[in-house]
Each structure stands twice: as structure tokens, then as C-alpha cells.
Amino acid sequence: MxxxxxxxxxxxxxxxxxxxxxxxxxxxxxxxxxxxxxxxxxxxxxxxxxSYLHPRKLFYIVKYLIVFFIALVKANFDVAWRVINPKLPINPGIVTYKTNLKSDTAKMFLANSITLTPGTLTVDVIDDKLYIHWIDVKSTDPETIYKEIGAAFEEILKEIFQ
Amino acid sequence: MVLTVIGYILVTIGVLFLFLGALGIFRMPDVFTRMQAGTKATTLGALGTIIGVGFLQPEWIWKTLIIAVFIAISNPISSHALARGSHKIGIKPYLKEGGVDTYAEVDEGVKEA
Structure with a gap:
């Protein structure tokens, strides 16, 4: 009902x-x-x-939208800068990102958010691993990958979907 | 009056990012990096132009917001599907020296039907 x-x-x-x-x-x-x-x-x-209309969840949904929008604008300036720069400063690669989220909806939102944030594009999701194409690979260490790519979203999505 | 000015500013920003997206598709070396430019720049470009039109014609604003939400949801999904499909049919991502591709280890390719 x-x-x-x-x-x-x-x-x-x-x-x-x-x-x-x-x-x-x-x-x-x-x-x-x-x-x-x-x-x-x-x-x-x-x-x-x-249950999505619980005030606590609503608060996190608004927070998510704000964080998401800032990341989206940042991503655009990042890509614009790379495109305009004559040296084309890219160092692409595909890295594995391990998520702690359980529900499928949460994983979908995480994957979409990652696609729209600076320099990353989700290629595939298999169980709890996201394969991410990163335009400027800074590190292959799982901890750094987690912090750089999705930690901010994951904290908020955990509150909304659990 | 103020709405018109905001509308034109948003449309200008949107068009600028759409142009940069197109330029990115032209300059990037392979399908995955092109998709990066193609997804991000066009998302903000499309959102900017559509919501800008909403400001220019205030009676359309709610419709344009709905369209913007659908674009924000569907754009990353389509680029994900394209990237996954390209990798599965065997297109290797462009890598510099020491570049990693962890997806190659689990990619089984296309199964014959």
C-alpha cells in the first residue's frame, strides 16, 4: 500500500x-x-x-542533490580544461572500485553519480565491484581510489537507501 | 526582464559546453575518453539550454525541469551501455605507459547466441 x-x-x-x-x-x-x-x-x-518521505531521508536527498550538482559543474570545467589544453593532459585507465552499498537502487545511483563526476565513467557493475574508466589515473591503491572517486556519494547514499 | 537575462546566460553557458563536448569528441584519442567528453559536457550543456529556455518562457519551466531530470538520469546510463558494449566487442582502451585496465580480467566478451 x-x-x-x-x-x-x-x-x-x-x-x-x-x-x-x-x-x-x-x-x-x-x-x-x-x-x-x-x-x-x-x-x-x-x-x-x-519511507523515502521521512524527514531525515529528505534531508539527505537534498544534500545529495547539492553535492551532485556541484560535482557535475566541477566535472564540466575539468573536462573543458582538458579539451582546451593543447597538451591534452590525460592518463586513462580502468580501475576497480569496491563499494559497501548493498541495494541495487543505491548501486545504480552511485554508478550514475560516478559517471557524471570529474574524469570517471562507470563501465560495468559486477556484484560489489564497479569498473571505472578514469581519465587521469592517480593511483591504483584501493583506498585512494575509494576516497578519490566515490566516498562523498557513498556516505550520503548509505543514509538514503538503508 | 531579470528572468530573460538569466535565461540567456544559461543558454549561453549550455551552448558553450555543448561546443566543448563536440571539440572533446574530436580531440580525444579513443572511444572511452571521447565518451567522457561526450557525457559530461553534453549533460550540463543540455541542462543549461533546456532550463534556460524555461526561464525565457516562464510558462514552460516545469516541463523543462522534468525533461532536465530525465536527461540527468538517462545520459549516464546510455554512456555506460556504450562503454560496456565497446569493451565487450574487444575495443582496447587507449593507455599510456603503465596504464591499468582491470576490467580486461573479468570481461568475457560477447557470448555466441
Whole structure:
């Protein structure tokens, strides 16, 4: 039930954003459609449901978005600098990153965050190992890799998904 | 008025990063490094232009935000799929001396159907 309500709320939020109006007709149509679609899809949409709306989790979700956005902007300047620099300062390689996260959703978010942060791109995820293409390999020591690439995200994602 | 100025600034930043992304694809040596330039620069480029358009036409802002969220979710997934596929069909990443490729040890390649 909690999973269904959560799915329904997200769908109606997207509907309202798309129609950009609070006209009762629009809202009723949106509610009916969201209800029908949520009935069929809530099982695959979420496994946690309303627990994401707990204030503590909401706080970490906002924190995650801020950290993520700063990393995204930094990544862009990093790539822009490398592209403009005539020497093309790259030292690429693929390294193994060991994660402590358990849930699949958390791993997906971690992999996506790593792809969008400076100089790293997730190639594959096998169990608890992420294979990451790093444009400027600084070290092959697992500890350093963990700290440089994903420690900041992992701390926050642990709070949201566990 | 203020919204128009913010909108044009965002669109300009977006277009600039899209151009740098294209330049990166042109300059980088192999498929993986090209993908790095292609994913990151185009994500911010697309977000900048789309949200900038939202500021220029305030009645579209919610739609553009939804599009921005979908781009932010789908862009890394597509680049991951491309990188994984390229490695599996046997494209070796460009490495300098002493470069490592730990994925080569577990990559089984494409299984024949």
C-alpha cells in the first residue's frame, strides 16, 4: 500500500508539472490516469515506498542533490580544461572500485553519480565491484581510489537507501 | 526582464559546453575518453539550454525541469551501455605507459547466441 501511494504521488507530480495547471479537470484526469498506471507498475517502480518521505531521508536527498550538482559543474570545467589544453593532459585507465552499498537502487545511483563526476565513467557493475574508466589515473591503491572517486556519494547514499 | 537575462546566460553557458563536448569528441584519442567528453559536457550543456529556455518562457519551466531530470538520469546510463558494449566487442582502451585496465580480467566478451 505504501509503495502504491508513493508511486501514485510521483506520477501525479509529473502530470501536474507537465500540464502546469491546477484546473480541476486536469487534476481529475491526472488522478485517474496515475491511479491506473500505478496499479500496474508500482511493484517495479519502488521497493521502499513512502519511507523515502521521512524527514531525515529528505534531508539527505537534498544534500545529495547539492553535492551532485556541484560535482557535475566541477566535472564540466575539468573536462573543458582538458579539451582546451593543447597538451591534452590525460592518463586513462580502468580501475576497480569496491563499494559497501548493498541495494541495487543505491548501486545504480552511485554508478550514475560516478559517471557524471570529474574524469570517471562507470563501465560495468559486477556484484560489489564497479569498473571505472578514469581519465587521469592517480593511483591504483584501493583506498585512494575509494576516497578519490566515490566516498562523498557513498556516505550520503548509505543514509538514503538503508 | 531579470528572468530573460538569466535565461540567456544559461543558454549561453549550455551552448558553450555543448561546443566543448563536440571539440572533446574530436580531440580525444579513443572511444572511452571521447565518451567522457561526450557525457559530461553534453549533460550540463543540455541542462543549461533546456532550463534556460524555461526561464525565457516562464510558462514552460516545469516541463523543462522534468525533461532536465530525465536527461540527468538517462545520459549516464546510455554512456555506460556504450562503454560496456565497446569493451565487450574487444575495443582496447587507449593507455599510456603503465596504464591499468582491470576490467580486461573479468570481461568475457560477447557470448555466441
Amino acid at each position: 505504501s509503495r502504491f501511494t508513493f508511486t501514485f504521488l510521483i506520477y501525479i507530480l509529473i502530470w501536474t508539472a507537465f500540464t502546469s495547471s491546477f484546473d480541476p479537470q486536469e487534476l481529475v484526469t491526472g488522478a485517474v490516469l496515475s491511479f491506473i498506471v500505478a496499479t500496474f507498475s508500482y511493484k517495479s517502480f519502488t521497493s521502499e515506498g513512502l
